[in-house]
Amino acid sequence: MKKALKDIKQRLLEERDLLIEKLKDNDLSVDDSETPDPVDLAVRNYSKNVMLAVSENESRQLALIDEALRRVEDDEYGFCQNCEKEITAKRLAAIPWARYCLNCQELVEQGLLDEEE
Template sequence: MSRTADDQRTEGLRRMLLERRQAVQQEIDRSLAAYREGQSRLRDESVPDSEDMSLRSSTADQRISLLESRNRVRDQIDEALRRLDEGLYGICENCGTPIGEARLQALPFARRCVACQEQAELLEQIERREVRKEI
């Protein structure tokens, strides 16, 4: 690939990652706004009973969990942008082989090729089983 083709690919990847990051950031902003609005409404309403409080607590927990998940995705995109700047984007961090284009399109912040990711997930499962046995 020529230098110009490499530069075009890099800029295309950067645009894709930035667009994805912007979409995730907008979801985070909407979630925060909805949470703040809910908190404001809660303060303005009359004293809730225990069922209301339980439902609100559960809903708040779900919103926080979703917000944390979106924040992790944003962090992963930021890391992918850093790797792109360093010339490491699209290279498996375990084995050093190129990550397939289809995988990067589906999961633009992928850090491993499919084979290495499957191996990492298998190791995680084994570690979780061992931790459960210890408990």
């Protein structure tokens, strides 16, 4: 394995650990076992929703990181999942789990490209 790829793998693994820690924390804070008063409940539901939204983002990112790690293992890392061109090193340095090159990412954001799940 190339050194650059090793570094990226390391970064992905660290990022992954952080996310898992965060998701664990979120689970603890949505504990509903106490008897709530209505105001408290409203506040709690609100923060619970925010928390869930955050978890959703994080779960999604976690999936992307797992996917990127698989591509590292398969020696396919760094290629756009749509056009199969090489993703620039600059982009990968900023977003190591990027699935698409800049062009295709723009298409995704404009809804012009179907993302495969």
